[in-house]
Amino acid sequence: MKYCITYYVHEESDLPKKGWLQSCIMCYTITSNTLFFSQIEKHNAIIETQTHVCQVCKKKINSTSSAINIRAFKYRYNKKVNQKINEYVIQPPPPSPVSTPSSTPSSTPNKQLIQ
Numbered sequence: 001m002k003y004c005i006t007y008y009v010h011e012e013s014d015l016p017k018k019g020w021l022q023s024c025i026m027c028y029t030i031t032s033n034t035l036f037f038s039q040i041e042k043h044n045a046i047i048e049t050q051t052h053v054c055q056v057c058k059k060k061i062n063s064t065s066s067a068i069n070i071r072a073f074k075y076r077y078n079k080k081v082n083q084k085i086n087e088y089v090i091q092p093p094p095p096s097p098v099s100t101p102s103s104t105p106s107s108t109p110n111k112q113l114i115q
């Protein structure tokens with residue numbers, strides 16, 4: 001039995017933390033678009049990371065162009081997401097779903113039980 005934990009990484013905003021609209025991680029635009037970032041297996045959990053990115057930023061991230069501005073943008077994106085993941089890993093949420101952490105406002109964990 002494995003747990004699938006999905007982290008939705010986004011920029012901080014006044015929007016509800018568990019809402020489907022969040023601030024784009026790169027440009028702060030309000031968006032419902034998400035982009036898969038990574039998936040790792042740790043102990044008995046599959047940890048998936050999704051990022052909130054607007055259409056414009058998503059296009060740049062998915063671009064195959066080797067232009068310097070696109071490469072720099074992708075580098076900033078990876079760095080920012082990894083920073084947010086590390087912030088979250090340092091202060092993991094308690095295992096009980098009753099008490100949700102308020103110290104990690106920019107990441108919204110979503111636990112799902114899969115078999």
Ligand SMILES: [Zn+2]
Pocket residue numbers: 024025026027028029053054055056057058
């Ligand atoms: Zn954006």
